[in-house]
Amino acid sequence: DIISTVEFNYTGDLLATGDKGGRVxxxxxxxxxxxxxxxxxxxxxxxxFQSHEPEFDYLKSLEIxxxxxxxxxxxxxxxxxxxxxxxxxxxxxxxxSERDKRAEGYNLKDEDGRLREPFRxxxxxxxxxxxxxxxxxxxxxxxxxxxHTYHINSISVNSxxxxxxxxxxxxxxxxxxxxxxxxxxxxxxxxxNMEELTEVITAAEFHPHHCNVFVYSSSKGTIxxxxxRSSALCDQHSKFFEEPEDPSSRSFxxxxxxxxxxxxxxxxxxxxxxxxxxxxxVWDLNMENRPVETYQVHEYLRSxxxxxxxxxxxxxxxxxxxxxxxxxxxxxxYNNFFRTFERETHRDITLEASRESSKPRxxxxxxxxxxxxxxxxxxxxxxxxxxxxxxxxxxxxxxxxIIAVAATNNLYLFQEKVN
Amino acid sequence: xxxxEKDKAIPPERAEEAKxxxxxxxxxxxxxxxxxxxxxxxxxxxxxxSGDYNMAKAKMKNKQLPCAGPDKNLVTGDHxxxxxxxxxxxxxxxxxxxxx
Numbered sequence: 001d002i003i004s005t006v007e008f009n010y011t012g013d014l015l016a017t018g019d020k021g022g023r024v025x026x027x028x029x030x031x032x033x034x035x036x037x038x039x040x041x042x043x044x045x046x047x048x049f050q051s052h053e054p055e056f057d058y059l060k061s062l063e064i065x066x067x068x069x070x071x072x073x074x075x076x077x078x079x080x081x082x083x084x085x086x087x088x089x090x091x092x093x094x095x096x097s098e099r100d101k102r103a104e105g106y107n108l109k110d111e112d113g114r115l116r117e118p119f120r121x122x123x124x125x126x127x128x129x130x131x132x133x134x135x136x137x138x139x140x141x142x143x144x145x146x147x148h149t150y151h152i153n154s155i156s157v158n159s160x161x162x163x164x165x166x167x168x169x170x171x172x173x174x175x176x177x178x179x180x181x182x183x184x185x186x187x188x189x190x191x192x193n194m195e196e197l198t199e200v201i202t203a204a205e206f207h208p209h210h211c212n213v214f215v216y217s218s219s220k221g222t223i224x225x226x227x228x229r230s231s232a233l234c235d236q237h238s239k240f241f242e243e244p245e246d247p248s249s250r251s252f253x254x255x256x257x258x259x260x261x262x263x264x265x266x267x268x269x270x271x272x273x274x275x276x277x278x279x280x281x282v283w284d285l286n287m288e289n290r291p292v293e294t295y296q297v298h299e300y301l302r303s304x305x306x307x308x309x310x311x312x313x314x315x316x317x318x319x320x321x322x323x324x325x326x327x328x329x330x331x332x333x334y335n336n337f338f339r340t341f342e343r344e345t346h347r348d349i350t351l352e353a354s355r356e357s358s359k360p361r362x363x364x365x366x367x368x369x370x371x372x373x374x375x376x377x378x379x380x381x382x383x384x385x386x387x388x389x390x391x392x393x394x395x396x397x398x399x400x401x402i403i404a405v406a407a408t409n410n411l412y413l414f415q416e417k418v419n
Numbered sequence: 420x421x422x423x424e425k426d427k428a429i430p431p432e433r434a435e436e437a438k439x440x441x442x443x444x445x446x447x448x449x450x451x452x453x454x455x456x457x458x459x460x461x462x463x464x465x466x467x468x469s470g471d472y473n474m475a476k477a478k479m480k481n482k483q484l485p486c487a488g489p490d491k492n493l494v495t496g497d498h499x500x501x502x503x504x505x506x507x508x509x510x511x512x513x514x515x516x517x518x519x
Binding site: 056058060061062063064065088150151169170194197198199200219249251252253254256302303304305306309310 | 430431432433434435436438439440442446455456457459460462463464465466467468469471472473
């Protein structure tokens with residue numbers, strides 16, 4: 001099924017994917033062993049479960065898709081792993097735990113579970129724990145429902161490890177992980193008169209260290225930073241980030257392509273990155289009037305906006321991510337291409353995630369899109385790009401140079417070559 | 420002659436906008452405004468009612484997935500069509516020339 005979200009956990013040992021069918025698949029990194037040196041860093045399936053089912057909203061006669069929009073891991077606090085997964089309307093907390101022991105020698109029941117005849121129980125025995133084949137179980141621990149009228153686009157776990165936010169097109173709610181029957185609304189941009197609606201919330205995230213700070217991006221290309229200490233309802237922003245637009249270059253497409261599809265804080269907490277249709281921008285939280293860095297992802301599409309509008313591709317929502325040290329950023333494009341940008345050296349590279357272009361363990365060859373008339377060998381022209389092959393979801397291991405790239409219904413894992 | 424050409428050069432975005440306006444002259448006055456936001460807020464396939472939805476789901480389970488081909492999509496006279504029988508078509512903002 002089509003992968004709709006990809007997320008590493010805090011150590012990078014687990015990688016979760018969610019798909020359009022409401023399923024979550026978790027991969028675990030194999031431990032290095034001397035006997036199998038080649039399998040270092042390989043990820044294998046650890047657990048699979050059905051997180052969400054399709055539902056029907058009776059009041060509006062609308063189908064609620066089971067597609068998993070986002071998965072966010074909780075930091076590990078005991079032997080079990082916890083993650084939040086959400087579809088358009090409902091967030092669920094899942095517990096993934098391992099079972100490798102089984103109790104044997106019960107007094108009241110047989111090994112196959114049948115109750116023993118009371119007169120057969122002649123002596124008392126203490127059950128013993130015996131090893132068994134590893135079993136990974138996923139169980140839903142909390143269901144956070146009925147808090148969103150519109151479609152949930154983001155969830156973000158707070159650095160206090162006790163609360164998290166969920167954002168839909170017009171509202172952001174704050175939850176406590178232990179409480180499912182109540183959530184606090186912290187942002188509400190719904191106008192009194194819906195005719196006056198000019199923008200929607202497209203993404204939201206908590207600051208990685210300051211538990212009172214979060215940001216949300218809009219369809220108009222702006223980002224608002226809010227401080228929950230200033231008021232209970234954060235409709236008034238503390239900071240407003242917007243790049244001034246050149247009025248002479250404004251067109252019908254300007255607002256659509258400026259819509260931010262993803263916002264991510266850097267690990268350091270000093271910067272944030274936004275993705276709009278054609279570029280990725282890095283903002284310094286201390287400077288609101290313009291980004292500090294701008295990277296063109298696929299500028300050659302600017303002269304194709306008309307057809308991209310007609311086939312709806314102009315509304316595609318690409319995500320972006322930082323590497324562990326914040327030195328490199330990555331985002332996807334079309335034709336199964338994805339791009340990484342090194343911030344210090346300004347080096348960028350285009351790579352392809354496809355079976356035809358790479359064999360396992362082979363080094364990826366850089367790709368290039370030809371933008372001028374003369375096409376060199378190995379280059380691809382803009383017109384021959386496959387716009388159905390879009391890389392919307394990518395993730396970077398929190399510490400190592402391992403990246404996960406979702407290409408429609410395939411997941412690719414790439415690793416930096418170690419000499 | 421070079422500078423003359425540069426002055427006349429139209430930014431690619433504007434050229435694309437002109438193309439779009441030429442194809443769809445009635446396109447909304449408010450660029451990227453309420454229309455496409457409203458469409459975004461209402462995303463999701465609408466059914467007439469829950470009975471319609473449940474019947475369509477039941478039919479989907481019994482039927483094979485429809486394959487591409489014009490003759491398979493011709494559902495006439497056999498039974499009342501459900502949303503699943505109709506060819507998938509995303510609603511677009513651009514209204515057809517037939518409407519108004």
